[in-house]
Structures are given as C-alpha cells and as structure tokens.
Amino acid sequence: MKKRYTLSAIWMLSVLILSACGGGKDTTSQASNEQVLRVIESTEIPLMDTTLATDGVSFTAMNQVFEGLYTLDENDQIIPAAAEAMPEISEDQKTYTIKIRDSAKWSDGSNLTAADFIYAWQKVVDPKSGAQYSFLYRDVVQNASDIIDGKKDPKELGIKALDDKTIQVNLTQVVPYFNSLLTFGPFYPQKESYVNKEGKDFAKDSDHLLYNGPFTMADWSGTSKSWSFVKNDTYWDKKNVKLDKIDVQVAKEPGAAVNLYNTGKVDRAPLTGDYASQYKTNKEFVAEPDSYVYWLKFNQKRDGKTTDVANVELRKAIAQAINKEALADTVIANGATAINGEIPKGFAQNPQTGKDFREDSGDHLTYDVAEAKEHFAKAKQQLGKKELTLELVGDDQEFAKKTLEFIQSELETNLDGLKITLKTVPYKNRLALDQAQDYTIQLSRWAPAYKDPMTYIASWQTDNNYNNMSYTSPAYDKLTTDITTTLATNPEARWQAMLQTEKVLLDEDAAIAPLYQNATAVLEKPYVKGVVKHLFGAPYSFKGAYIEK
Structure with missing residues (x-):
C-alpha cells in the first residue's frame, strides 16, 4: 500500500472526473439511457503490469479491468470476486483454501x-522482476x-x-x-502463456493485455493522455456492470x-485550494473520506554518498x-488536515478500547519554529556548514x-542559512527518481494497501522496497x-508495539516529515450513481457506477 497516490485533493495525483458526454458535446444531448461516463485523470498511467505497479493512478485503472480473488464492496468490506466464497482457513490460521468461480474467465x-494466480504471485516475489510490492509477501506467504x-x-x-479451480496458500505465520x-x-x-507470447510487449499498451475484470481497456498507448474502459x-458478473464505457483523458x-x-x-470534478473554498457551499459539493498521508522523504544516501x-x-x-495547518x-x-504522525485519523482503532490510533499515539x-531553529543550529555545527542548499523534488x-x-x-523563512531549490517532474518520473534513490528531499505520499497500520509501518x-532513502533502525526493524x-496473535500487545514505531520513526529519527492527511472534495452531478471510494487498496471502483437521468 506502497493502499499507495491517487482523485481530488487527497487523491490529487489520480483524480477522477466522470462525464456522460461525448467529446466536446454538451451532456444534455446525450440519450438519458446511454451508460457512458467520461473520466478525467490527473496524470498518465505509469504501469499496467499488476506485478510491477506501485501507484494510485495505476491501481485505479487496474481495478476496473482486473480482479483478484476478493474485492471491496461499497462499505470496504471484503467480498468474493474471482473466488466463489470466502476462504476456508485451517485451525492454526496458516492455511487458506480458495475455490475459483467456474464462470471466471479471461477476456479471450x-x-x-x-x-x-500461482504464476503472478511467483513473478512478484522473484527478485529478477524488481517488483517493489514484493514486500507485501515478505513474512506472509x-x-x-x-x-x-x-x-x-x-x-x-x-x-x-489442488486442482484447476482450487488454490491452497500456506502462510509463514498468522x-x-x-x-x-x-x-x-x-x-x-496473470496468464503465463499470454505473457510469454507477448514477451517484451506485454502490458506496454491496451492491445497487449488480457483482462478478467468488469471492463477491458482500449486506446491506451502506454504514454497516452487518453484511454477507455469498455x-x-x-x-462473470457482467449483469451487474451498468456502464457500457468510460472514456478517460488526462487533465x-x-x-x-x-x-x-x-x-x-x-459529471465529476476534483476541488483543491481556492476551488474547494469557493464551492464548499455548492449543493453538488461532495466530501469523501480519505486515508492518503503526505510527507517529506529524506534520502540519506545519494549516488553512494551520504547526504546532508x-x-x-x-x-x-x-x-x-x-506550518502544517496553514498548508492543509x-x-x-479541500478538507485536508495537518497530521503529526504517520497513521491517519480514522483508519485504525485500539482492539481493546476502540480508541483511534492517532489519539493513542x-x-x-x-x-515549532523555536525548536526547529535549535535543531538547525546543531545541524550546521555538526555538518561544519554555515549555509545549506537542499533540493526538494515533487510532481508537476x-x-x-x-x-x-x-x-x-x-x-x-524559518531556518536562516537554508536554501531550497525546487524540482518538479511528471508523476511517472518522480516514481522513477524515488526507486533509483536519486533525490535529496521528496514530497511523497502513501495510501494503504490493506486495512491494518502495518500497511504504513512496514514501509x-x-x-x-519503498524505503528508498537508506533509513535503517535496528529498533524499528x-x-x-x-x-x-511473536505478537501476531496478541492484538493488544501488537497494538502497543505499533504505537511505539511512531516514537522511533518520528521522535527519535525524524526519518520522514509528516505533513497532512488528505481529503477528497469533488463536484458531482446528482445523476451520477454508484461511484465507490475506498479507504485502502485501489482508490476507486466503477463496477457499480451508472447514470440515472
């Protein structure tokens, strides 16, 4: 959950705007029974290979055209998808047996x-693949x-x-x-024979992908600023897919x-900054929950050399x-709030008391400018420098x-002798800089991959694989x-240990600088129905979306 960027303010890096019109035509000319939405994404799709993607834009797109064994409903409850039922779990909770639907098929x-599933999972953990999200399997499968x-x-x-339609998964621990x-x-x-047939062309565009989700993809070149979901x-569940098509363009x-x-x-427009303030009282203003957290990553080693x-x-x-409050x-x-921790408010609760993680931690x-100045004075003395110049990189x-x-x-303004140079690059390029660890300070964010604080903490x-900043702490590890x-089956002790991670990561090491918890503010036409916003995993689902006029 490097579940993770993007979707209006929180989802700023992958905002979706739904529209029921043809290009350039007024929506009033569209037939009332035509189930076509038009979506504006905030940036290009970096990757459509499910074993390699790491970002919210890709995950949102993939969630429309691929499907795992399970999915999330409108209340973020886990329900069967390609699987016909919830898994059978052994008494020791380490073996999962899952039956795949007989009706589940690929688009061919x-x-x-x-x-x-076996082929795709093995690809993710294979070190030759370079899959960043392989860490989700570590100490799990x-x-x-x-x-x-x-x-x-x-x-x-x-x-x-166990047979063509039955999977057995053995876990390392509970x-x-x-x-x-x-x-x-x-x-x-992923279908191995198809991937092998396509070779290096696999997933480079929409014509070199095989789909098993509610939609297929068309007119995506790999770098294009427009594409469609059909x-x-x-x-297997096409009767409950009401949209015939979603057209997407980047804006x-x-x-x-x-x-x-x-x-x-x-039909839908993201709101940030002045626009969010201006339209807050509009009857078509919609606020959606979000669990994206934005922070600064500090890269301690670049090009093999220790950084300031x-x-x-x-x-x-x-x-x-x-001043995080002023920033938010x-x-x-857009409803974003300053955050003084890593785990967002409302995401996880103490299993014993029900107290929110943010309140507990x-x-x-x-x-605190005064404290910041004291730390900066010590830093300059320790580094032997009167002035510092640091590069800060972010999206465009x-x-x-x-x-x-x-x-x-x-x-x-607050740190005398510090100069910050800014570098803005396309979203996809920033992800590449992060992976190559070619930056000093980076404006980044994380969305949870699954419903547990460890989706943040493990990073x-x-x-x-998301660390990418040479941070290491034996105490944190x-x-x-x-x-x-050892604490996996002791919920309260596990919770206390998770609280302790923030003390090490932030109070002791300041490994990252938390900034704000995002929020999603949009304008949405009243005839748009069934768009589902998720708090973890892929940000949006359109399987049940439709237009009602």
Whole structure:
C-alpha cells in the first residue's frame, strides 16, 4: 500500500472526473439511457503490469479491468470476486483454501485458473522482476522472504493448485489482514502463456493485455493522455456492470476540470485550494473520506554518498519548521488536515478500547519554529556548514507545485542559512527518481494497501522496497518483526508495539516529515450513481457506477 497516490485533493495525483458526454458535446444531448461516463485523470498511467505497479493512478485503472480473488464492496468490506466464497482457513490460521468461480474467465474466453494466480504471485516475489510490492509477501506467504532474498526458487512460494479451480496458500505465520491483501493489485492473476507470447510487449499498451475484470481497456498507448474502459462481455458478473464505457483523458490543471464541470461536459470534478473554498457551499459539493498521508522523504544516501539530510538534527529542523495547518487549510484547502504522525485519523482503532490510533499515539514532530531553529543550529555545527542548499523534488501537478513553493517559503523563512531549490517532474518520473534513490528531499505520499497500520509501518523497514532513502533502525526493524511474528496473535500487545514505531520513526529519527492527511472534495452531478471510494487498496471502483437521468 506502497493502499499507495491517487482523485481530488487527497487523491490529487489520480483524480477522477466522470462525464456522460461525448467529446466536446454538451451532456444534455446525450440519450438519458446511454451508460457512458467520461473520466478525467490527473496524470498518465505509469504501469499496467499488476506485478510491477506501485501507484494510485495505476491501481485505479487496474481495478476496473482486473480482479483478484476478493474485492471491496461499497462499505470496504471484503467480498468474493474471482473466488466463489470466502476462504476456508485451517485451525492454526496458516492455511487458506480458495475455490475459483467456474464462470471466471479471461477476456479471450479462456478459463481463469489456479495456475494464473500461482504464476503472478511467483513473478512478484522473484527478485529478477524488481517488483517493489514484493514486500507485501515478505513474512506472509511461506518462503516469500527467502525467495525475495535470492535464497530459494520462486516456485517454492507457499501457493499451490489442488486442482484447476482450487488454490491452497500456506502462510509463514498468522496474518490478521491476509484477506485484505487478496483484494489488492499485486495479488491479481496473470496468464503465463499470454505473457510469454507477448514477451517484451506485454502490458506496454491496451492491445497487449488480457483482462478478467468488469471492463477491458482500449486506446491506451502506454504514454497516452487518453484511454477507455469498455464493458467486458466475458466477465462473470457482467449483469451487474451498468456502464457500457468510460472514456478517460488526462487533465493536470484543476481549473480546467472545474470549467468542464460548469459547462456541462463532465459529471465529476476534483476541488483543491481556492476551488474547494469557493464551492464548499455548492449543493453538488461532495466530501469523501480519505486515508492518503503526505510527507517529506529524506534520502540519506545519494549516488553512494551520504547526504546532508543524513543528519538527524537537520531532519528534525525541517520537519518542525513547516506550518502544517496553514498548508492543509490554505494551500490544499479541500478538507485536508495537518497530521503529526504517520497513521491517519480514522483508519485504525485500539482492539481493546476502540480508541483511534492517532489519539493513542499522540503528536510527533509538531510545528515549532523555536525548536526547529535549535535543531538547525546543531545541524550546521555538526555538518561544519554555515549555509545549506537542499533540493526538494515533487510532481508537476498544480497542487504539488503550490505545496512545494509553500514548503520552500517556510523553510527559508524559518531556518536562516537554508536554501531550497525546487524540482518538479511528471508523476511517472518522480516514481522513477524515488526507486533509483536519486533525490535529496521528496514530497511523497502513501495510501494503504490493506486495512491494518502495518500497511504504513512496514514501509520503513530496512529491506522494504519503498524505503528508498537508506533509513535503517535496528529498533524499528525489531518492532516490525515482533508485530508480524511473536505478537501476531496478541492484538493488544501488537497494538502497543505499533504505537511505539511512531516514537522511533518520528521522535527519535525524524526519518520522514509528516505533513497532512488528505481529503477528497469533488463536484458531482446528482445523476451520477454508484461511484465507490475506498479507504485502502485501489482508490476507486466503477463496477457499480451508472447514470440515472
């Protein structure tokens, strides 16, 4: 859940706007019974290979055209998808047996089989694939850790076919959130014979993909700024898919989206900044829950050399010199709230008391200019420098640019002797910079892959593929190991250990600088029905969406 970016303000990196019109035509000319929506995405799709994708834009697209064993309903409850029922779980809770629907098929008409899941899962954990989300399997599926570390063959992964339609999964230990994982993209199937036939062309565009979800994909070139989702006639539950087509085009400027909405050309428009404030009282304003958290990542080693932000005093200075409330209220301004921790409010509750994680954990790295100045003075002394110049990288969307400019102003104003240079790049390029660890400070975000605080906490383990900033802490690693092993069946002790991770990550190490918990604000036409926003996993589902005029 590197479940994860993007979807209006929270989902700023992958905002969706639904429209029921043809290009350039007014929606009033559309037949009232025509089930066509037009969607505007905030950026291009980086990847459509389910084993490699890491971002919200890709996950939203994949969630429409692929399907795992389970999915999320409108209340984020886990329900069968390609599986015909919930899994049979052994008494020790380490073996899951799952039956695939007889009616589940690929878009070429061939049957979806257990082998398709086995092949895809083995690809994810194979170190040769470079799949960042392989960490979701680590210490979860039997032998996954050794395979990821190159000690065992991928074929030794703890998943096997009892027959063509039955899967048995063996876990390393009890995993309370395993069913939740099975709804997420890195656990989707792939058909080995098709992938091998396509070779290097696999997933490079919509013509080189095979689908098993509610829709298929058309007119996506791999880099294009437009594409379509078309109802999949081979989908097992096609009777409950009401849309015939969704047309998608990329629009990075929120003002353009609002203009399209006001001229009747789209059905949904994301709101951020001034637009969110302006339309807050509009009867078509809709606020949606969100669990995206934005933060700064500090890369401690770049090009093999230690960076200035390897200094913990400097990291603390930066984290405490930014007025997060002003950022959330005046720059983002879509209902986002400042956050003084890693885990978002409303996402997880104490299993014993019901108390929210944020309340239980308290505040960390709060805005305090006086403390920030003290940390900065120590940092300059330790680094032997009177002045520092640091690069801050972020996306080229409008909201991201304004966020970067705000942070630059805060840091240069509050920390005398600090100069911040800004670098904005396309979303896909920033992800590449992150993976290559080619940055100093990065404006990043995370959406949960599954319903458990570990979807955030695991990101900063030394060997986690999302870490990408050379952060390492034996104390943090021990806590995360205990949470997933010895404490897995002790909910309250596990909870206390998860609370402790924030103290190490933030109070002691300031490994990241939390900024705000996003929110989703949109304008939505009253005839748009059934669009589902999820708090984890893929951000949106359109399987049940329709237009009612």
